[in-house]
Amino acid sequence: MGQAFDTKSVHLSKKFNQDLHSKTTPIYQTSAFKFKDLDDIEKFYAGEKEYLYSRVGNPNPDELAEAVAELEGAPAGLASGSGLSAILLGILSVAKAGDNILCSSDIYGGTYELFAKELPDFGISVTFQDFNQDFEAAIEENTVLLYSESVTNPLLRVENLEYIVRIAKKHKLKTMIDNTFATPYLVNPYQTGINLVVHSATKYLGGHSDITAGVLVGDEELITHAKQKGVNLGTALSPMEAWLTVRGLKTLSVRMERHVKNAQKLADALKQHSLVDKVYYPEHVSEKGNGAIVSIDITESCNVETFFKVLGWVKIVPTLAGVETSVSYPIATSHRNLSKDTQQELGITKGLVRISVGIEDATDIIEAFSNAIEKAKL
Numbered sequence: 001m002g003q004a005f006d007t008k009s010v011h012l013s014k015k016f017n018q019d020l021h022s023k024t025t026p027i028y029q030t031s032a033f034k035f036k037d038l039d040d041i042e043k044f045y046a047g048e049k050e051y052l053y054s055r056v057g058n059p060n061p062d063e064l065a066e067a068v069a070e071l072e073g074a075p076a077g078l079a080s081g082s083g084l085s086a087i088l089l090g091i092l093s094v095a096k097a098g099d100n101i102l103c104s105s106d107i108y109g110g111t112y113e114l115f116a117k118e119l120p121d122f123g124i125s126v127t128f129q130d131f132n133q134d135f136e137a138a139i140e141e142n143t144v145l146l147y148s149e150s151v152t153n154p155l156l157r158v159e160n161l162e163y164i165v166r167i168a169k170k171h172k173l174k175t176m177i178d179n180t181f182a183t184p185y186l187v188n189p190y191q192t193g194i195n196l197v198v199h200s201a202t203k204y205l206g207g208h209s210d211i212t213a214g215v216l217v218g219d220e221e222l223i224t225h226a227k228q229k230g231v232n233l234g235t236a237l238s239p240m241e242a243w244l245t246v247r248g249l250k251t252l253s254v255r256m257e258r259h260v261k262n263a264q265k266l267a268d269a270l271k272q273h274s275l276v277d278k279v280y281y282p283e284h285v286s287e288k289g290n291g292a293i294v295s296i297d298i299t300e301s302c303n304v305e306t307f308f309k310v311l312g313w314v315k316i317v318p319t320l321a322g323v324e325t326s327v328s329y330p331i332a333t334s335h336r337n338l339s340k341d342t343q344q345e346l347g348i349t350k351g352l353v354r355i356s357v358g359i360e361d362a363t364d365i366i367e368a369f370s371n372a373i374e375k376a377k378l
């Protein structure tokens with residue numbers, strides 16, 4: 001007599017551990033890994049067997065982490081459930097209660113909230129400083145880390161990474177850079193001497209606006225420490241999300257090539273437009289181009305409400321980096337919770353529009369924005 005239906009129905013999985021030579025990496029959609037016997041468990045703790053439990057480690061997030069580490073030229077990496085959790089793990093691998101972080105003031109809104117509202121509860125203080133000016137004087141006795149972004153949001157200031165590394169070495173500090181906007185296609189901060197590089201993989205690395213994920217790469221010792229924090233804080237990325245992100249990564253180079261070309265064309269066209277007061281598009285980011293985000297200020301000449309209503313196929317989305325061109329409105333989303341004074345200081349006006357330039361035909365993109373601006377003319 002065989003097993004009863006109730007038993008059979010829960011033991012249906014038979015294809016485990018068969019190397020079927022699939023072209024792509026399988027999705028290891030499992031919360032845990034089996035052990036043959038008790039010796040096998042000992043092997044895991046002796047470091048001879050890689051996987052135990054997916055919060056601790058899983059092949060798909062590991063594949064993603066290794067791929068990004070390789071693209072950044074860093075020795076080690078980890079993947080986590082969001083860009084913000086990757087940032088938190090990077091911070092906690094360096095700073096503990098009583099320490100201070102010196103941070104550029106024009107950082108991503110979500111990062112600002114994490115640093116201003118949560119880190120103080122961990123006993124970590126954060127000093128926000130304009131990194132456009134000399135920030136060396138703001139380094140305190142207990143400062144352990146300098147933090148900034150390679151290209152900032154939404155005004156697209158290009159950070160001077162060499163200077164950050166020089167000042168950090170002089171004061172024996174660690175350095176961490178958010179490379180989300182530039183991507184490893186354009187900038188490799190680790191190659192400049194930065195210790196930790198973080199990505200919201202939700203953006204260009206995934207590239208299709210269908211996942212939320214983060215990756216942290218950098219010095220081996222810091223990543224090992226950050227991984228341990230991730231296990232204890234439970235920041236694991238799911239196998240499926242990791243797999244989708246790796247799939248996205250395979251086209252990073254061709255997507256970025258088109259994104260960057262289109263953005264340059266749009267920025268050039270809008271600079272010529274009499275109704276656009278200001279175009280923010282960086283220069284000299286890399287030999288391959290200057291990124292795919294263009295911000296414009298139309299405060300003086302256009303009705304912003306009308307502008308957003310007449311954009312046609314360009315959608316309002318509070319994120320960036322998808323293959324579709326989209327727009328966001330910083331003052332109503334990412335920078336909403338800042339005080340009026342801080343908004344003004346940072347240049348977040350009521351006419352500031354951030355454009356995430358997609359991979360469509362450049363002529364259509366330019367036309368969509370020119371039309372909307374004409375129609376919104378005051």
Ligand SMILES: *Cc1c(COP(=O)(O)O)cnc(C)c1O
Nearest residue numbers: 082083084108110180200202213
């Ligand atoms: C989106 C973003 C983050 C946060 O990433 P999540 O994946 O949303 O957690 C951090 N930094 C920058 C520059 C971003 O654009």
